[in-house]
Amino acid sequence: xxxxxxxxxxxxxxxxxxxxxxxxxxxxxxxxxxxxxxxxxxxxxxxxxxxxxxxxxxxxxxxxxxxxxxxxxxxxxxxxxxxxxxxxxxxxxxxxxxxxxxxxxxxxxxxxxxxxxxxxxxxxxxxxxxxxxxxxxxxxxxxxxxxxxxxxxxxxxxxxxxxxxxxxxxxxxxxxxxxxxxxxxxxxxxxxxxxxxxxxxxxxxxxxxxxxxxxxxxxxxxxxxxxxxxxxxxxxxxxxxxxxxxxxxxxxxxxxxxxxxxxxxxxxxxxxxxxxxxxxxxxxxxxxxxxxxxxxxxxxxxxxxxxxxxxxxxxxxxxxxxxxxxxxxxxxxxxxxxxxxxxxxxxxxxxxxxxxxxxxxxxxxxxxxxxxxxxxxxxxxxxxxxxxxxxxxxxxxxxxxxxxxxxxxxxxxxxxxxxxxxxxxxxxxxxxxxxxxxxxxxxxxxxxxxx
Numbered sequence: 001x002x003x004x005x006x007x008x009x010x011x012x013x014x015x016x017x018x019x020x021x022x023x024x025x026x027x028x029x030x031x032x033x034x035x036x037x038x039x040x041x042x043x044x045x046x047x048x049x050x051x052x053x054x055x056x057x058x059x060x061x062x063x064x065x066x067x068x069x070x071x072x073x074x075x076x077x078x079x080x081x082x083x084x085x086x087x088x089x090x091x092x093x094x095x096x097x098x099x100x101x102x103x104x105x106x107x108x109x110x111x112x113x114x115x116x117x118x119x120x121x122x123x124x125x126x127x128x129x130x131x132x133x134x135x136x137x138x139x140x141x142x143x144x145x146x147x148x149x150x151x152x153x154x155x156x157x158x159x160x161x162x163x164x165x166x167x168x169x170x171x172x173x174x175x176x177x178x179x180x181x182x183x184x185x186x187x188x189x190x191x192x193x194x195x196x197x198x199x200x201x202x203x204x205x206x207x208x209x210x211x212x213x214x215x216x217x218x219x220x221x222x223x224x225x226x227x228x229x230x231x232x233x234x235x236x237x238x239x240x241x242x243x244x245x246x247x248x249x250x251x252x253x254x255x256x257x258x259x260x261x262x263x264x265x266x267x268x269x270x271x272x273x274x275x276x277x278x279x280x281x282x283x284x285x286x287x288x289x290x291x292x293x294x295x296x297x298x299x300x301x302x303x304x305x306x307x308x309x310x311x312x313x314x315x316x317x318x319x320x321x322x323x324x325x326x327x328x329x330x331x332x333x334x335x336x337x338x339x340x341x342x343x344x345x346x347x348x349x350x351x352x353x354x355x356x357x358x359x360x361x362x363x364x365x366x367x368x369x370x371x372x373x374x375x376x377x378x379x380x381x382x383x384x385x386x387x388x389x390x391x392x393x394x395x396x397x398x399x400x401x402x403x404x405x406x407x408x409x410x411x412x413x414x415x416x417x418x419x420x421x422x423x424x425x426x427x428x429x430x431x432x433x434x435x436x437x438x439x440x441x442x443x444x445x446x447x448x449x450x451x
Contacts, residue, residue: 007032011071011079018191022184023118024071027083029176030114031067034060034086037169048154056093060086080118084128087111088135095139098162099151105139106170108132113177238267266312276339291333291419295443298369299324301334302360305341309349316354316401323361329443330369336416337440343409344373344436350399351434352377368422369442374435380428388414389426413438 008028015021038057045054063086070079087107094104115128142148155162241264245252252260302324306313313320330337348358356376363370378400388410417424417438424438 007068010068011074011076014074015076018187019184020076022180022187023080024076026117026177026180027079028068028071029180030083030173031064033173033176034064038064048158050152050154053097056097060090060093084111084114084118085131087114088132092135092139095142096148097151098155099148104166105136106166108136110170110173110177113174117177117181235271238264238271241267262311262315266315269308269312291336293331293333293420293441295329295331296334296337297326298328298330298362298371298440299326301337301341305338305345308342309345312346312349313358316349316352316356318349318352318355319357321357321359323359324371325362328362328364328369330371330440331443332420332440333416336419340413340416340438341371341373343413347409348373348375348377348434350403351375351397353400364442367442368439370437370439372435372437374433376433379430379432379434380426381430385426385428389424 008025010028011024012021015024038061042054042057042061045051045057063082067079067083070076070082087110091105091107094107098104111132112129115125115132119125119128151159241260245257245260245264249257299322302322306320306322345358345360352358352375358373358375361372361374363372378397413436414424417440420440422439422441424436426434426436428434
């Protein structure tokens with residue numbers, strides 16, 4: 001770091017306020033310039049044989065030297081006051097030296113500008129304003145009353161030089177002060193813009209956190225609702241059915257007992273699906289669910305799920321048509337894909353009228369395979385479709401034979417599909433049909449498919 005830069009930073013090490021730093025640097029600059037100018041004037045006067053008069057310049061050199069020293073000692077307020085006090089007596093002294101012929105009171109305006117740059121305190125502003133204006137008034141009165149001693153002939157010969165130098169000093173000093181003011185306000189504006197951007201980022205982050213908190217809260221409420229209502233209902237039915245079978249076992253015929261066992265089996269399967277959905281859903285939202293994607297034969301997954309629900313389909317005399325090619329493969333997480341197919345097939349069976357039809361198909365398209373499960377069931381309204389696809393809200397209704405559901409399955413299917421960076425669509429006409437399609441990535445050629 002060069003000496004000039006070191007000098008200008010005297011006293012700024014402990015200052016944190018940008019305005020305080022700018023004020024300290026400005027006063028260091030003005031003290032240095034003032035000292036140099038008075039030194040030049042002193043040598044000029046000595047050269048002109050006015051050494052006695054030049055002593056005044058030495059006094060102000062010493063005066064100005066106190067400013068950086070006080071700043072270095074971290075006495076910033078004292079340094080600022082010392083600098084502000086200098087201009088009024090300096091203007092008076094120069095007026096007497098020049099005999100009042102030069103308008104040296106222009107230096108007082110520098111003092112006035114510095115007063116409002118340096119102080120925020122109103123009392124100090126009023127004091128230094130009156131202090132400088134008093135000096136200005138005194139010089140004006142002394143000049144009007146011709147109380148100044150006429151300058152020597154030597155100084156009169158160089159009157160133009162002194163006028164020009166004083167004018168340059170005043171204009172130069174004003175420029176430095178205005179530059180400092182402009183630089184300070186530009187920094188403050190940049191700081192405000194930075195703060196505004198930071199505030200906006202923080203606001204967006206807070207909004208994001210609030211949205212995540214709301215979503216987490218909604219998730220917990222939804223989970224509690226399913227546990228307290230939808231999960232309680234099937235267990236109540238299971239308990240009621242088993243108690244009835246236990247108490248009236250001997251009064252039932254084999255046909256009646258077989259029907260009750262079938263009902264017990266169907267209820268148990270539905271309850272198991274619901275519990276598995278709850279487990280997977282809670283894992284998904286607690287971020288403990290891990291994907292294990294691999295190449296899978298899609299038809300094999302579909303057949304396993306059809307076998308699971310064959311009894312339920314047979315009860316309603318439903319026709320399940322599997323149009324998926326035996327060699328069609330996808331790259332997916334096996335457990336997730338099983339759950340998606342199982343839930344969609346379960347819903348199709350639940351909401352399709354007796355002797356209806358359910359059709360499963362798969363169409364490969366470049367990087368993805370579009371899998372569709374369509375039924376001739378009760379259908380869905382646009383509001384129900386929008387609730388599932390866009391609002392992540394469950395839409396539960398009883399099946400065609402009074403089967404209960406939580407509405408959680410469709411939402412879980414959608415979220416598992418999106419986990420694969422794919423999408424799910426629903427097309428339906430109430431009372432006629434529902435067609436649910438979702439995409440899965442095609443199999444990767446370098447991987448061995450799981451059978």
